[in-house]
Amino acid sequence: MNSFIEKNGKQYNVSTLKLILGDQDFDLNAEIGAEYLLLCEAVDNPSILPYLLADFYSLDLPEPDDFRLSLMRVQVDSDLRLGEDIQKHQQRAYVARIIEKMLFSEIFLTFSVEEPGVDSD
Numbered sequence: 001m002n003s004f005i006e007k008n009g010k011q012y013n014v015s016t017l018k019l020i021l022g023d024q025d026f027d028l029n030a031e032i033g034a035e036y037l038l039l040c041e042a043v044d045n046p047s048i049l050p051y052l053l054a055d056f057y058s059l060d061l062p063e064p065d066d067f068r069l070s071l072m073r074v075q076v077d078s079d080l081r082l083g084e085d086i087q088k089h090q091q092r093a094y095v096a097r098i099i100e101k102m103l104f105s106e107i108f109l110t111f112s113v114e115e116p117g118v119d120s121d
Contacts, residue, residue, distance in 0.1 A: 007032060012040045019077055020070045035059050035067055039099065043074055046091035049098065056099055068104060071096045 004011040005028050018024050020036050020043070038056065042049050061067050078093035 007037055010037070010041070012037060013044050016040045016044050019073055022069065022073055033062070035061055036070065039067075039070060039074075042095050042099065043092050046095045049095050053102070056102060059103065061103070064104075068100065071100045 003014045005014055005017070006012075014028070017032065017036070017040050018026060020039055021032070038052060038059070042052050042056075074096040075093050078089040078096070081089045
C-alpha cells in the first residue's frame, strides 16, 4: 500500500520520494527541495510532463549532481521493474530521460536491449 505525504498543498508518494532522494529512511518532516517534489510529481504522473516542462526548464538546481543521480535512480529502478508493469515503468524511465536530456543536454545512462540469441555483429 502506498503512503503519501502532503507538501505545499500537494500529495506525494513516499515510495517515489525515497527512490528520488536515495534514502529509504528519510524523515517525512524534513525539508525536500522543490526540484525533487517536481520530479516526484512527474514520475508518478507521466502524462502531466508536457505541462511541467517550463518548470523543469527554469529550475536553478542547487546540487545538479545530486539531482542527476535522482534521475538515474528512477531510470535504473524502472528498468529493474519492467516485468511488474511495463507501461508504467517505461513511462517513468522516459520522464527521467527527457528531464535529464533537457537539463544536462545528454543522457548519462543508455541501455540497448537486444533480442536473446540475436548476434549483434
